[in-house]
Amino acid sequence: MKILRNFERIIFMSNSTLFQVGTMQLLANSLLDGTMSIGDLLKHGDFGIGTGQGLDGELIILDGKAYHTLVSGECETPDASFTTPFAAAHHGDFKDFGQAENDSLEEVLNNAVAALRAQNQFVALLVEGEFETMTTRSAAGSQKPYPSLTEAAEKQQVFNGTKVKGRLLSYYAPAIYQGVTVAGFHSHFLADDHNLSGHVLTGKVLNATVKVQLLDTIEQVLPVDNADFKAADLTDLTMVHKAIEAAE
């Protein structure tokens, strides 16, 4: 990846807030009720990622518009009644960071956070261009009683693309936030033609611009009005960490 020569100015730029509804722990504990509508989520940002009630597919928000990847792989615009148990969003103010060519996605994301010395804070990354390969998955929606993440993973669909043009939005979170959110990178993708999208498993960049936005604040809303959430025993942290590692 070619990093812009003056990229270090980004480090000293004003910081922004990452908004999050729910925790990753909720998904690991099968607490999958949608507790915020897509409309309310959009008030907190014009970029974001998430999933639907019952792990109904994958969500990506780009430039203020939400896209919902069904388990079939089809991508549609969620209607107003669409709710999410777990999503992140922020007001986009991305800065040009570099140009990636023939780099693995993992390398691109890791190198960006390392160069920014941002491993201990939240970061939003936008990779836009052509991808040599892109592998995504979409979760299968479910009704109550909701399945475990492991059971849900058995019903997910995986999609592969080559030479795909599109946009990838990734949020990076520090290690201590595992369970509160997804530690490390959590990336969703949308092809320009909408024929490939979803939660990113792996990929390789052919030629893409890399934009970044440093976030210094996390604002997290818990679904305190949800009866299942209030009643749940959420003290088994070992299970949460294992479930997240297996699912992500």
Added chain:
Amino acid sequence: MKILRNFERIIFMSNSTLFQVGTMQLLANSLLDGTMSIGDLLKHGDFGIGTGQGLDGELIILDGKAYHTLVSGECETPDASFTTPFAAAHHGDFKDFGQAENDSLEEVLNNAVAALRAQNQFVALLVEGEFETMTTRSAAGSQKPYPSLTEAAEKQQVFNGTKVKGRLLSYYAPAIYQGVTVAGFHSHFLADDHNLSGHVLTGKVLNATVKVQLLDTIEQVLPVDNADFKAADLTDLTMVHKAIEAAE
């Protein structure tokens, strides 16, 4: 504890935001630079707790006024230059919850959160009245290179009081937030005559009112402009959990 008969209305009351600067992980990793002034902290709430740069004592904010307990046990008003590496604050809107008589503090706090079915969310609790016993500690401030929490604990002072009138402010955090903040209860105390104060280790209530405030949102600012924070390796979570358990 006598719980008010209509306490359940509290559960359905509007929720509020807990503001936090830094993480408990920072203290466990000896990242003790003060990164927010007391003046800025007060913009985020009129109730709060924290510590000073280098673990310089204990901080409590009540009704918009900050009090700083020195390691000597003396309590003074921190001046504008006082900064904190780790503090929590919120805009107080407490609701009457009950009356505690001859109950251990642990029992009072646990019972309140259990009755409110609030074990999975953040809660602020205010216990005001007379305490049969109250044991606090105050940390000893240090200069760079900062000590570990274990080394710091060796220099802390412990204070005991009996039949003390005062106010105790406690924040409850769900288990998954261990390291991000202090999971469980984190309580500071201020005697009405200021002769006893600090981080609460244990206590027994003689007769006190218990007020509570449910918090549905946590807003946490990380010290992203701090060079030591940026450079630190904060991936050893086992150490963090052990250090917090030993220190709290």
